[in-house]
Amino acid sequence: MLExxxxxxxxxxxxxxxxxxxxxxxxxxxxxxxxxxxxxxGVVIKGSDFSCELEFLAQSRLLQQIAADFMGLDQEVVNLxxxxxxxxxxxxxxxxxxxxxxxxxxRLELGIPTVLGDSLTAVSxxxxxxxxxxxxxxxxxxxxxxxxxGTGGQ
Amino acid sequence: xxxNILVVDDSMSMxxxxxxVITMSGFDVGEIAEAGNGLEALxxxxxxxxxxxxxxxxxxxxxxxxxxxxxKGNPMTEAMPVVMITTESRDEVVSGxxxxxxxxxxxxxxxxxxxxxxxxxxxxxxxxxGEDLSESDECxx
Numbered sequence: 678m679l680e681x682x683x684x685x686x687x688x689x690x691x692x693x694x695x696x697x698x699x700x701x702x703x704x705x706x707x708x709x710x711x712x713x714x715x716x717x718x719g720v721v722i723k724g725s726d727f728s729c730e731l732e733f734l735a736q737s738r739l740l741q742q743i744a745a746d747f748m749g750l751d752q753e754v755v756n757l758x759x760x761x762x763x764x765x766x767x768x769x770x771x772x773x774x775x776x777x778x779x780x781x782x783x784r785l786e787l788g789i790p791t792v793l794g795d796s797l798t799a800v801s802x803x804x805x806x807x808x809x810x811x812x813x814x815x816x817x818x819x820x821x822x823x824x825x826x827g828t829g830g831q
Numbered sequence: 832x833x834x835n836i837l838v839v840d841d842s843m844s845m846x847x848x849x850x851x852v853i854t855m856s857g858f859d860v861g862e863i864a865e866a867g868n869g870l871e872a873l874x875x876x877x878x879x880x881x882x883x884x885x886x887x888x889x890x891x892x893x894x895x896x897x898x899x900x901x902x903k904g905n906p907m908t909e910a911m912p913v914v915m916i917t918t919e920s921r922d923e924v925v926s927g928x929x930x931x932x933x934x935x936x937x938x939x940x941x942x943x944x945x946x947x948x949x950x951x952x953x954x955x956x957x958x959x960x961g962e963d964l965s966e967s968d969e970c971x972x
Contacts, residue, residue, distance in 0.1 A: 697940035748847040759844065766842045769889065770939050773918020783923045789841070789891050 678727040681779040682822065683807055686771075689778070690811060690820070693770045698743050702811035702818060709808060710817055716740055716757075717793030717800035718764040720772040721825065724785040728825040731775075732793060733768045734800055739816025740764055765790035771820075833861035834954055837879065839872045839886035839898065840916070845939075849885055849916065849946065856947040858954060869893025873901055881911050883934075883953055885946075888917040888924070896928060903932040912953045916941070 687704050694700040715734040722729050740760035745752040747763060768790045776785050794800040802808050805821030812818075838849045846865050853863060864879055866872035868890040884902065888895035895915055902908045912934035919925070920938045928936065935949045 693940050696942065744844060747844055749851060762842055762844045766845055769842070770918050773889070773939065774920075777918070777920045781921055783921050787889055787919070789889060 678724075678779060678785075679729065679806070679822065679824065682722075682729070682731075682775055685775055685778050686809060686820065687811075689771055689774045690818075693767060693774065697770065698747060698767070700739075700743060700813055700815065702813045705810040705812050707810070709802060709810060709819060712736065712817075714738070715800055715819070716760055716764055718761065718768045718790055719793050719823075720768045720790045721788035722772060722776060722785050723788060723825075724780070726826065727785070730823040730825055731768060731772050732802060732805060732821040732823060733764055733771070734793075734802065734819040734821075735764050735767075736816035736818075739813070739818065742815050743767075761792045765792065833859045834882040835861045835864070835880055837864045837866065837872060837875060837881040837884045837886075839866045839869065839884065839890070839895065841867050841887065841890040843867075845887070845916075852943045852946045853950070855943070856950055858950060869895065869898030869901070872898055876902070876908055876911075883950065884911055884913045885916050885937075886913060888915055888919050888928075896924075896931070899928060899931050899933055914949055914953070916946075 690702060694702055714737045716737055717734045719730045719732045737760060740763050741752050741755045744755045744759045744763045772787055776787055802819060802821035804823060806824045807822040809820040836853055838846050840846045850863050853860060864875055866875050870893045886895040886898055899913050902911060902913055914935040914937060915928050915933050916937045916939060918939045925936055934953055937945050937949060
């Protein structure tokens with residue numbers, strides 16, 4: 678299951694971000710960028726044989742632009758809660774569409790998206806078994822998969 | 832005739848974009864009410880007639896499937912069309928919602944014209960709607 682999720686992740690992220698947010702992200706390789714400017718959200722995917730959390734870290738300025746466009750606001754007035762809400766919704770759509778592709782038999786259950794960390798704690802993908810980097814002119818989105826099943830996702 | 836619409840989603844940004852699409856769809860819209868989950872939606876429906884309810888499925892407190900059951904199980908609300916707007920598109924879940932009485936289904940991510948097309952189907956045809964959203968520069972999210 679973990680392998681299936683990884684195989685489909687990039688296509689699903691592109692579909693969600695392009696269709697709904699008009700953001701075009703490109704996969705990148707290399708070291709994860711370090712920044713205090715990241716906001717995090719996670720969605721747990723739970724099943725009897727496999728469970729994981731998809732973790733999304735996005736640069737605040739990327740979310741600021743998406744939220745402003747999406748909600749019809751000026752960028753200057755977009756607050757932290759609105760940026761977090763947009764990232765949670767991105768996570769929800771990505772996780773939901775991944776589950777649709779990887780689990781047509783409905784063995785996996787999708788959790789409610791949550792905010793990772795808080796404004797005082799830097800979020801990171803430490804401990805995630807898979808990590809992906811996506812970049813656009815507007816900023817960077819990092820995606821990590823944290824294995825919660827303890828079975829290696831088989 | 833002005834149509835009242837209830838948008839149910841735990842995401843404020845999603846509620847905002849759905850409201851924006853409805854407003855721009857050209858329908859004669861009365862009030863667009865919002866709720867953050869199924870429980871809030873049921874409370875709202877105690878004193879609000881909705882010509883259409885657009886609801887997410889995955890929500891805290893009460894999800895969209897449970898909300899659909901409650902609406903269809905109540906003689907006061909059973910006639911209200913309920914449209915599911917959700918990431919969930921697995922056959923079992925979609926067919927289950929339709930069997931329970933959902934009037935339609937829109938998968939996230941969606942395009943503005945997807946919502947307009949379903950509203951046309953439910954609210955009575957193109958003559959009640961306005962411009963073609965797919966050709967409008969202003970309908971971008």
